[in-house]
Amino acid sequence: MDNFLFLILPLALVTFAIRLSGVVLGQRLPQEGVWARALKALPGSLIVSLVTVSLLSGGPMEWAAGCVALAVAIVTRNLLATMAAGIGAIWLLRYVAV
């Protein structure tokens, strides 16, 4: 355990501090005005950013699978169906491409 103490302990402590600081920051920000509206819009734009980051780390096949997933998400509004379609699409594209 000693060898990894200096890896696990600081990462755990800092990560927890980050999570807790977010809660404190959220409580401190004003309840109305620009910051309140920004905070309300934050989840959507953060999730869109997450998707953008992960699509940019892939190539045309990932982008195509992303389009399939988006189409299924729009039509079904279902998490499991979208995941299945996305995973199936990328698997098939990679299988065909090889």
Next chain:
Amino acid sequence: MTNTLTDRQEFFGGFREILPLSFGAGIYGLAFGLLASQAYMGSLEVGVMGTFVFAGASQIIAVERVVAGAGSIVAVLAGVALNLRLLLITASIRDIFVGRPFWQVALGAHLTTDENWALMLSARARHQQAGYWYLVGAGLNLILIWVLATVAGVYFASAIPEPRALGMDFAFTAAFIAIARSLWSGRSDLIPWCVAVAVVTGLIVPGVVDASWALICGGVAGALAAGIRDNG
């Protein structure tokens, strides 16, 4: 929103509805266990790390650095950079922590990940009652699967194909596409979301900053666009 569900019902709602995402986390957990064993980590260390860090991508990147021969400071910094987004994530759900005793705030904050945070917001967008206990129920399911899978991975992962070979590396991208869809509340989201995509793309493609910073900049820029636009 009327409170018709008990805390217990909300807890089990979250616990149940996170399952597809937990499955994805489990596949990654197995892969992480294999990676950790390459860094000569034992199952106890892997279990402790999963329980107390509980941020999969940062664990993977930190241990990857160790396997690549980096020192622990470099490895920790890489993991921390990836986790800075969690500040925005817990800040954005401030309402669920209001008025709770410290142990509940600490527990809820520790159990908050991209997955259960996004799932909770998606449930709310469908007008489902989902608050603190929904998040905690889903988080508890995730941490159980994550820790079990990472520990199992130390022993068995070499027998299991890589996530990428199964297309499972796309599981979370697809999941977040579905969740973004459910958060879409109409044309007023168009500009903030386009700003987010543009900022992330503009920072990553020319290689200006690391992806973990591009993500934070994109999220904040989109949110500020929404905050400023509706001003007055």
